[in-house]
Amino acid sequence: MSASVLVGTQWGDEGKGKITDLISGDFDVVCRYGGGANAGHTVVANGHKLALHQIPSGIVHEDALSVIGNGCIVDPTVILEEIDTLKAQGLSCEGLRISGNAHIVMPYHRDLDGAHEKNLGKNLIGTTKRGIGPCYMDKMNRTGLRMQDMLDDDTFREKLAAALAYQNPILEKVYGLPTYTVEQICEEFLPYAERLRPYIIESSKLLNEELAAGKNILFEGAQATMLDIDHGTYPFVTSSNPTAGGALTGSGVGPTRIDRVVGVAKAYTTRVGEGPFPTELDDEVGEALRAKGGEFGVTTGRPRRTGWFDAVVMRYATRINGLTDICLTKLDVLSGYDTIPVCVAYEVDGVRTEEMPLDQAGFEAAVPVYEELPGWSEDISQCRSFEELPQAAQDYIMRLEELSRCRIQSIGVGPGREATIVRYPLM
Ligand code: GDP
Ligand code: IMO
Ligand code: MG
Numbered sequence: 001m002s003a004s005v006l007v008g009t010q011w012g013d014e015g016k017g018k019i020t021d022l023i024s025g026d027f028d029v030v031c032r033y034g035g036g037a038n039a040g041h042t043v044v045a046n047g048h049k050l051a052l053h054q055i056p057s058g059i060v061h062e063d064a065l066s067v068i069g070n071g072c073i074v075d076p077t078v079i080l081e082e083i084d085t086l087k088a089q090g091l092s093c094e095g096l097r098i099s100g101n102a103h104i105v106m107p108y109h110r111d112l113d114g115a116h117e118k119n120l121g122k123n124l125i126g127t128t129k130r131g132i133g134p135c136y137m138d139k140m141n142r143t144g145l146r147m148q149d150m151l152d153d154d155t156f157r158e159k160l161a162a163a164l165a166y167q168n169p170i171l172e173k174v175y176g177l178p179t180y181t182v183e184q185i186c187e188e189f190l191p192y193a194e195r196l197r198p199y200i201i202e203s204s205k206l207l208n209e210e211l212a213a214g215k216n217i218l219f220e221g222a223q224a225t226m227l228d229i230d231h232g233t234y235p236f237v238t239s240s241n242p243t244a245g246g247a248l249t250g251s252g253v254g255p256t257r258i259d260r261v262v263g264v265a266k267a268y269t270t271r272v273g274e275g276p277f278p279t280e281l282d283d284e285v286g287e288a289l290r291a292k293g294g295e296f297g298v299t300t301g302r303p304r305r306t307g308w309f310d311a312v313v314m315r316y317a318t319r320i321n322g323l324t325d326i327c328l329t330k331l332d333v334l335s336g337y338d339t340i341p342v343c344v345a346y347e348v349d350g351v352r353t354e355e356m357p358l359d360q361a362g363f364e365a366a367v368p369v370y371e372e373l374p375g376w377s378e379d380i381s382q383c384r385s386f387e388e389l390p391q392a393a394q395d396y397i398m399r400l401e402e403l404s405r406c407r408i409q410s411i412g413v414g415p416g417r418e419a420t421i422v423r424y425p426l427m
Pocket of ligand 3: 041
């Protein structure tokens with residue numbers, strides 16, 4: 001029996017989908033514990049490229065169970081489309097399970113997300129407009145609908161009527177948006193309920209039974225540490241807890257069951273949406289890095305902001321998540337630089353700090369202190385062992401490891417499952 005948590009350590013899109021796919025062969029269950037269709041996880045395997053938003057990346061391994069935990073929110077339109085796409089590619093979704101306690105993303109959540117962003121004007125968050133904030137708001141406000149409400153049409157209708165009595169005045173009076181009727185939503189959603197019903201279960205019971213039976217569970221994080229509602233760059237964050245602690249509340253598995261916490265980190269940094277980003281390269285160097293790394297959002301297609309590796313953020317992620325290992329991705333993208341700057345500390349109001357500043361203003365004012373590491377020119381995409389890497393690339397890894405205060409378990413040198421240098425086994 002073993003349970004591992006996989007988390008994003010930066011602002012998302014670190015390559016969690018690739019790593020989940022790479023290691024999920026060692027796990028009997030892969031469980032998502034937070035977020036919704038705002039995630040975009042890419043899996044490149046057996047010549048296929050898959051983009052998953054709701055379903056755990058473990059679905060590619062058909063003998064594993066893929067669980068959507070109670071901490072997730074589910075958009076029926078997205079998940080059904082995903083199921084259809086997977087089936088069309090010959091992948092069965094027989095191992096899919098959805099927690100009855102996961103909340104449902106309703107059409108009005110999307111409307112409210114878009115309207116709220118519009119109202120924020122230049123202070124917008126830059127959300128994915130997938131209804132994430134409003135759906136989690138409803139969860140916390142105790143006015144949400146859950147997947148279990150789809151098990152019975154009358155229950156769904158009744159709860160929806162109560163939800164609309166609350167939501168319609170907000171839609172109409174606050175945002176001047178069209179309202180919804182129960183019938184209108186039922187017409188669309190009851191057929192969804194029909195299709196999703198077979199997947200809905202009490203997932204914490206299943207997960208704990210699997211552990212009791214000696215099975216291995218991987219908790220696949222979505223989003224990332226710096227997007228965490230508590231620990232990220234608030235308010236420029238998502239509305240859930242992507243950090244390792246979220247795997248517990250988001251699944252109903254206790255902390256004593258977790259053996260390791262694996263952080264996925266890009267060899268440089270990217271961010272989509274608004275908010276502070278100290279090492280951002282808002283110039284042609286950043287533009288070139290974006291082009292080289294193919295840094296465009298999987299969910300929204302937006303160009304990702306790019307910058308150098310930030311060791312202050314990485315150390316923070318090591319601490320907040322209690323990381324045991326790091327999977328470093330996209331090292332291949334860094335081939336071809338004479339030197340590669342790495343941010344080792346910040347200067348805030350002229351004072352050097354190696355830690356995350358206490359307040360938002362401090363982080364917004366943080367000026368990166370760079371160390372220039374020697375680059376390499378070789379194409380490293382075919383390297384499969386640490387020793388095959390050019391010396392400068394090896395040194396880059398060793399320095400990042402030292403700065404991160406956590407060992408680097410694997411190094412990604414391409415998008416495919418096989419394009420990975422494994423330094424030691426995880427299990
Ligand atoms: P996630 O949200 O963390 O799962 O990451 P995304 O899938 O949104 O973005 C990561 C992108 O990088 C995807 O296009 C992956 O196929 C790609 N990728 C992952 N690891 C590597 C790597 O080591 N090298 C290269 N070149 N691409 C990678
Ligand atoms: P994966 O799992 C990158 C960002 C959005 C926005 C902020 C809030 O693929 O790494 P939201 O729609 O969640 O309310 O948006 O969070 N964001 C992500 N950025 N990768 C993600 O997921 C993200 N999920 C949300 O861009 O800045
Ligand atoms: Mg992504």
